[in-house]
Amino acid sequence: MLEIANLEVVYNEVILVLRGLSIEVPDGQIVALLGANGAGKTTTLRAISGLLDVHEGAVTKGSISWNGEAIAGKKPSEIVRSGITQVMEGRRVFAEMTVDENLTTGGFTIKDKAATAASYDRVMELFPQLGERRSQTAGYLSGGEQQMLAIGRAMMASPKLLVLDEPSLGLAPMLIEQIRDIIVDINKSGTSVLLIEQNAMMALSIADYGYIMETGKIVMDGEPAKLLADDDVKEFYLGLHSGDDTEKKSFRDVKHYKRRKKWSS
Amino acid sequence: MIRLDRDNVPLLFLIGALIPTTIFLVIQAVNDPALFLETLIKALGLGAVYALIALGFVLIFKATQTVNFAQGALAAAGALFVSFLVADEHIPFTTVPNPLINIGPEWLGWGLSVLVALIFAALLGLIIERITIRPMVGEPLFSVAVITLGLEIVLRVFNNDTVKTEFRALEIPWGNGGTTVGGAFINYSVIAALITAVVAFVGVFFFYRSKTGIAMRAVAFDQEAAMAQGINVGRVFAIAWAAGAVLAAIGGIFATQPPVKQTGAVEPETANIAFRALPAVILGGLDSATGALLGGLIVGLAEIFAGQYAAGESDWLGAGYPVIVPYIVMIIGLLVRPYGLFGTPEIRRV
Ligand SMILES: Nc1ncnc2c1ncn2[C@@H]1O[C@H](COP(=O)(O)OP(=O)(O)OP(=O)(O)O)[C@@H](O)[C@H]1O
Numbered sequence: 001m002l003e004i005a006n007l008e009v010v011y012n013e014v015i016l017v018l019r020g021l022s023i024e025v026p027d028g029q030i031v032a033l034l035g036a037n038g039a040g041k042t043t044t045l046r047a048i049s050g051l052l053d054v055h056e057g058a059v060t061k062g063s064i065s066w067n068g069e070a071i072a073g074k075k076p077s078e079i080v081r082s083g084i085t086q087v088m089e090g091r092r093v094f095a096e097m098t099v100d101e102n103l104t105t106g107g108f109t110i111k112d113k114a115a116t117a118a119s120y121d122r123v124m125e126l127f128p129q130l131g132e133r134r135s136q137t138a139g140y141l142s143g144g145e146q147q148m149l150a151i152g153r154a155m156m157a158s159p160k161l162l163v164l165d166e167p168s169l170g171l172a173p174m175l176i177e178q179i180r181d182i183i184v185d186i187n188k189s190g191t192s193v194l195l196i197e198q199n200a201m202m203a204l205s206i207a208d209y210g211y212i213m214e215t216g217k218i219v220m221d222g223e224p225a226k227l228l229a230d231d232d233v234k235e236f237y238l239g240l241h242s243g244d245d246t247e248k249k250s251f252r253d254v255k256h257y258k259r260r261k262k263w264s265s
Numbered sequence: 266m267i268r269l270d271r272d273n274v275p276l277l278f279l280i281g282a283l284i285p286t287t288i289f290l291v292i293q294a295v296n297d298p299a300l301f302l303e304t305l306i307k308a309l310g311l312g313a314v315y316a317l318i319a320l321g322f323v324l325i326f327k328a329t330q331t332v333n334f335a336q337g338a339l340a341a342a343g344a345l346f347v348s349f350l351v352a353d354e355h356i357p358f359t360t361v362p363n364p365l366i367n368i369g370p371e372w373l374g375w376g377l378s379v380l381v382a383l384i385f386a387a388l389l390g391l392i393i394e395r396i397t398i399r400p401m402v403g404e405p406l407f408s409v410a411v412i413t414l415g416l417e418i419v420l421r422v423f424n425n426d427t428v429k430t431e432f433r434a435l436e437i438p439w440g441n442g443g444t445t446v447g448g449a450f451i452n453y454s455v456i457a458a459l460i461t462a463v464v465a466f467v468g469v470f471f472f473y474r475s476k477t478g479i480a481m482r483a484v485a486f487d488q489e490a491a492m493a494q495g496i497n498v499g500r501v502f503a504i505a506w507a508a509g510a511v512l513a514a515i516g517g518i519f520a521t522q523p524p525v526k527q528t529g530a531v532e533p534e535t536a537n538i539a540f541r542a543l544p545a546v547i548l549g550g551l552d553s554a555t556g557a558l559l560g561g562l563i564v565g566l567a568e569i570f571a572g573q574y575a576a577g578e579s580d581w582l583g584a585g586y587p588v589i590v591p592y593i594v595m596i597i598g599l600l601v602r603p604y605g606l607f608g609t610p611e612i613r614r615v
């Protein structure tokens with residue numbers, strides 16, 4: 001189980017981005033972390049995987065514990081070895097290398113050849129499309145295929161927890177559905193999932209639990225059904241409006257403001 | 266079809282220069298085939314030495330984005346290690362006698378000693394990386410390059426004034442010996458350089474397809490994404506520097522031999538081999554092993570052929586001018602292809 005408690009992250013020693021964030025990812029579950037642009041979702045993920053250093057960021061308060069062990073400040077390679085891998089925002093496949101070589105990088109921490117072969121077979125099973133393009137240069141794959149490759153690459157390490165940063169970004173609805181089904185599939189075979197999304201509908205349709213964050217902290221959490229029923233979530237994240245006549249608009253704007261205040265206080 | 270506009274001027278110029286050169290060389294080859302063959306093999310030998318040095322540059326640059334200006338001093342240091350082991354017959358920096366030198370026939374003891382020298386070179390690369398490069402990860406690349414330039418100077422002074430580089434023999438078993446093929450004399454050292462280059466390039470080709478090599482390419486392409494896969498970037502840097510230092514040392518050993526030098530000994534000048542090879546690196550493209558090979562060969566060919574056939578032909582070209590030929594070739598090459606023949610334009614890395 002991953003437990004983040006009262007996490008504070010600062011960039012460049014002055015820019016406070018996470019302000020006491022707390023979330024939990026119990027074993028075997030899919031947990032969704034939703035939030036608008038700039039809320040600090042990617043920063044949360046960097047803190048989990050030890051990549052804050054690269055961005056001149058640091059954890060200044062709070063804790064991240066993974067199966068009871070504190071992991072904040074550990075090296076990315078140690079964190080991957082301990083069973084957490086991530087699919088980075090924007091896919092970040094190694095465009096110059098082949099599909100197979102990309103997958104090899106994902107299995108870098110696994111020394112056992114048989115285990116590597118087993119995860120490779122599993123990835124090919126999850127993504128038959130990749131199998132047809134093994135020796136193709138990753139840069140020439142379509143956006144959807146690149147996202148599959150990014151997930152496949154992360155799965156090569158046989159993670160116990162898979163963290164995905166906006167896997168639906170820039171994909172057509174059909175592909176989003178396919179990615180969603182694959183995440184469910186991965187979860188069914190025992191991998192916990194922390195799903196970071198702006199596409200709340202997609203994330204909440206498969207999550208066991210959801211968090212909504214704004215400006216660096218959680219403003220609401222609960223089961224998907226509860227979150228989906230909430231008026232604020234409907235408006236801000238699902239783009240559903242209770243009424244569309246212009247007369248009401250100003251009133252609703254006031255309400256927006258009030259709700260925002262309620263959330264961020 | 267190549268259009269005649271401003272962008273194509275260097276290319277047209279190049280083609281314009283190559284056609285008469287080729288005709289001239291064909292005439293020379295027909296007139297004196299033995300001399301032509303001898304020149305060609307010498308040129309390939311020099312090209313192989315440049316290519317080996319260039320490959321060291323490329324390995325380090327590709328993994329760490331650092332142009333290593335200390336490559337020349339590392340080359341001289343590598344040759345010095347050999348001299349310590351085979352001429353002074355003791356382990357570098359100690360008074361312990363080199364036990365390997367008396368093993369088997371002369372060439373075996375010598376060969377084993379060279380392997381030990383290369384291990385010392387690798388260690389030197391590791392130490393330099395650890396102390397001066399690793400702490401600079403994430404700092405401006407220009408600063409890192411300047412650090413390597415400082416290292417070059419420090420190492421050179423250390424080599425020359427503390428260790429005293431003055432004419433230390435490498436005692437290569439075949440000396441300046443060679444064989445005659447079709448009337449052309451070929452130094453064994455030239456053959457050795459060619460074989461070593463083939464082995465090194467084939468080795469790097471397979472290395473880049475191994476798990477560690479793939480990790481190195483991943484780090485080269487996107488350091489953060491590589492870290493996210495659990496790849497230890499520090500270790501990749503260390504491997505690149507160790508390999509780069511070994512290639513520099515190999516280049517340094519050949520830099521004491523024909524066709525580069527006839528003396529067979531390390532001199533302060535040995536360190537210049539890296540600057541002489543720099544045009545090959547830039548011409549080939551800083552991040553391409555294929556580029557290092559072709560750049561090395563092109564520059565080696567240009568330098569030797571110009572020295573052989575053009576130097577005596579006119580009074581206004583002095584005897585030292587073949588040394589600048591590599592730079593002329595490099596400038597023309599860069600005008601045609603600004604990133605080198607095989608280099609990747611920076612735009613790719615958004
Ligand atoms: N390296 C950095 N240095 C300084 N500030 C940063 C850095 N990276 C991110 N930030 C700031 O931190 C805040 C949170 O950024 P983050 O990328 O975590 O948001 P996000 O929720 O992932 O947004 P998005 O949905 O757009 O990806 C933003 O205001 C951003 O400007």
Ligand SMILES: [Mg+2]
Binds near residue numbers: 041042043089165
């Ligand atoms: Mg983000």
